[in-house]
Amino acid sequence: MGNVKFYPWGKEGTFEKGTRIIDAAEELGIDIESPCGKEGLCGKCKVVVEKGYDKLSNMAGSEENLLSEKEIKKGYRLSCHAEIEGEPIEIKVPSESWRKGQEVLTSGQELEFEKNPAVQKHHLQISEPSLDDPLADYERVKKFLNQYYQVSGDQIDEKVQKDLPSLLREGRDSKKGIWDVTATLWKDREILDIEPEWNKNRYGMAVDIGTTTLAGYLLDLETGDTEAVSSIVNPQISFGEDLMTRISYIESHDNGREKMQNKIIEGVNELVEKARKEANVEKEQIYSMVLVGNTAMHHFFLGFDSQYLPRSPFPPARQSSVKVKAREMGIEINPSGYIYWLPVNAGWVGADNVAVMLTTRIYDQSETSLVIDIGTNGEIAVGNENGVLATSAAAGPAFEGAEIKYGMRAQDGSIENVEIDPETLEPIYETIGEDLPEGICGSGIIDAAAEMVKSGIVNRDGSFSKEVREYARVKKSENGVWEYVIAWKDEAAVDNDITVSQKDIREIQKAKGAIQAASRVLMERLGVEDIDNVQLAGAFGNYIDKESAMTIGIYPYCELDKVEPIGNAAGTGSKLALMSVEKMKEAEKIPEKVKFLEIAGTEEFRENYMDALYFPHKQLDLYPDVKEKID
């Protein structure tokens, strides 16, 4: 008998001598990967022996083959071979050996969830019908599924039903008198496919439909691995850059709705094509697609009437999730497969935000979180397990480098961070690719604004200080607007000084003011005084300097190490739903848990906005750390 403890769970138990580590773990409810069937062939069942290495059986040949020298040195064993011979033993199961889905957020946080995708495959070996047992083909399959896999199979795709007699007999094994086939099921209920013999391949696509970009992730539904990532420009751009233009295109053109829908379907098909070619996956093997996107994209894709969407009170045609057959949508995956849109929250808070919520799960935590997804519209959610409120704020495109004189997208040559010497007012900056500077991208602009405040170039109300007018870097432009020179013409790749002007500062104030004010309105409504953590979703969150963002007051105050970028949380949410029916179900409840608040035009918002225009806020006391630096 030997006592073995498993980390990171800390679970322990006592086992007979000779018990394999993998079996001991299983008894404690810990599932270790073992695709080869514990045969010492796959090498996936690795564990690290933290204590009691000598209390285990000797290393087997297959372990020596499958483990690297480095791993052996570190104490790795294959849990399907190492047997318990004494005690105490302590085993760490590294996360890559856990049998479940994992999603890693940019911040390194790991999301844990059971891998249980809606699409499952089962191996069937069904006796052929006879005069004594003349059950119909479909009922025969269903009976087998009930008996051997305890799943209902009480629906079947119409196309599969039509061809069922031949599909089953293609897997006929006349020697055994059986049909040897693979059945693919959706949520244990509907038969989506019948293939001859056993074929375990099953894939799914998670798709994030942005106004400007479509991103697709091709996942192996068996392992949860991302096999390919593809992205293209949203082809609807030909009907207008922004949503409003596209909605009015629909209203002013014959069959506008169909045209808009066909365009996006084409785009998604291109996305699928790219991804599956890269991963070398047949389209028939892709059985599901989970989509997220804002409400307009949702309506465009599904062909919903969108004319009331931009009009107060912004009612969407539907909130709940939508499930449609791929062939009915013209999506080129397995025609019997399903297209699944996560629910939308409210008019302008879409399925993408539901996906972000699904990733962050702030409605399930005692800490109060603020989640910001910054784009032209900033989507904002605040709350904890007692309630979550969400809204959207028209932040404008300043943080994307638009509306800023020398603003540009983040790319080679853009200034991405800036420091200003408070004494000399001389800047130090870095450009992406270490090229000569051409302009300033979003994170550079935030840095510049923060440094200009800290060094006293601009006042907290956003006006250029009169006291720094003597410095060479502070000058008036041709049209008489004050500006601060970050890079002189002769050090730039362009034929002018690269500056941040009074007008640019005003744009930044408006953008950050809108986001902070919206956050504060939600906090007030929830009766919450402080935020415990800030989660920055989207690419933007990865690049900005959180301290600079705090200095100018993009978000309400919070300890700096509790501000975290969480990457493409919308994309992550769509992958979670793709890999887990439980997550799908959870998403379904998010619109109830996360209440949408329309704040645009309210007095409450206006007042908060006026105060939030200041750097970082009219009441400096609200930002203790920032106060220190500015004073």
Added chain:
Amino acid sequence: MGNVKFYPWGKEGTFEKGTRIIDAAEELGIDIESPCGKEGLCGKCKVVVEKGYDKLSNMAGSEENLLSEKEIKKGYRLSCHAEIEGEPIEIKVPSESWRKGQEVLTSGQELEFEKNPAVQKHHLQISEPSLDDPLADYERVKKFLNQYYQVSGDQIDEKVQKDLPSLLREGRDSKKGIWDVTATLWKDREILDIEPEWNKNRYGMAVDIGTTTLAGYLLDLETGDTEAVSSIVNPQISFGEDLMTRISYIESHDNGREKMQNKIIEGVNELVEKARKEANVEKEQIYSMVLVGNTAMHHFFLGFDSQYLPRSPFPPARQSSVKVKAREMGIEINPSGYIYWLPVNAGWVGADNVAVMLTTRIYDQSETSLVIDIGTNGEIAVGNENGVLATSAAAGPAFEGAEIKYGMRAQDGSIENVEIDPETLEPIYETIGEDLPEGICGSGIIDAAAEMVKSGIVNRDGSFSKEVREYARVKKSENGVWEYVIAWKDEAAVDNDITVSQKDIREIQKAKGAIQAASRVLMERLGVEDIDNVQLAGAFGNYIDKESAMTIGIYPYCELDKVEPIGNAAGTGSKLALMSVEKMKEAEKIPEKVKFLEIAGTEEFRENYMDALYFPHKQLDLYPDVKEKID
């Protein structure tokens, strides 16, 4: 206070003076028709006062207007006007005043069932969304349905969902700030239609797809009334008269399956068109269609692979009912409506037989019934509440007048009944339309055979008796076959004698032998010695003389007054399912309750068949009444 008893239920209760009969009935759970809203306008709420006529209020003017003199004499009153003033009172509610579905079988039997069709309409008056109540359109409708009608509405047709925003706002009443619309639901679950204002129209089609004929019934789903009946020749006939030819057409032609399917869909659309033009009903108002037919028709219509159907063990592709959207099938009713096929039982026992079972409900009765649906294939079921067995017997077309020398379909000029004087062997016959005779139809053939047996012209083994050769009516044909002359050439509309030959008798023996033998095999398997009643389904049952049929032994012995024609029981069954979800559900269970037995080629069948070739059976004792007549 007054005690009132209601018949035929025998329910009674005590009511306050002044209570209207209709309200008293309602309190006891008896619903009386009152389409005018109990206003004395429709005259549908008639009841008969069996006792206590003087204990009721005086006759009102509207009663005198709406009741005929004869009715008044018989004690009729309008239950919405007659008030209780004393006791005791006894009221009979005639069946035409019951508020429920009714189907009358040919025999006059009435089927009673709750009118509760899958398609229901509800009147909605929903508050428009506002900033304080920004619920999405679909969820708003669903919430109203939940609250006011306690129905879930948790699905919505895709097409309706797409246009939902406009559909709802077409019913907008801006003064009241509401959407005033009608929602049509399928099984309280799925929203099939949204129309402006209140529109109670809803219709359904019951369709019986025969190999040669399609019959359609257009029903008002509100009242259960049949608004129109249409019938056409099955256009698939162009691909072959019989099923086998059609199945091989499919196998030997490119896209044979689609062609066959399109043909039948076209036919059904023609059927719908004819019926709805006659009844002046819009196609959008037809929300459902229930179909019955044999298994091959079922497969052809649904586009199922039928190649294994004619091969032992005759496995159908599916047994359970099938529900498909009308637009997906190309059926021209409301595109969001449903096409519903009743389940099939087994290979050659189809949805039509399930419909017959649904009509007869022999699986729910203590008496043992034999149900025979005679066609080229005779479908036969025997059983009671302890179990039912069904099979099909290849009876051949003799009873349809085919394979009989002077046989013809039942039409003007066909001999439909025959009597033969046992002394003189002179016949008396009648023709349809009282025309000069041209040939003999099925019922005439059965009569002739029975009379020939009774009068000793043919022996019980089917051979022509040597003892009657002297009679002028008994002669040899040119090819030396004995025959009996029913009509001499000079009294016929054709240029020959109309006879029944030895060969004809052999055909009749084979046909009736097959049916009787199949019935006996089922009886043996069930361990049943006697049949309590025989139900003859199909047009055939209406025309044949049950005594003659008994004399020749088409069915096993049973008291003559327990033999009943039940008309087009398959059509009736499809109407029942159309009008009642409970009946749909009941149909679903029939394939479990009615076990199919394949008997063709079994020794058991062969033995029974040899004995059943005799008139009425080798053992005359089995038919006591017949024995008397023959001896």
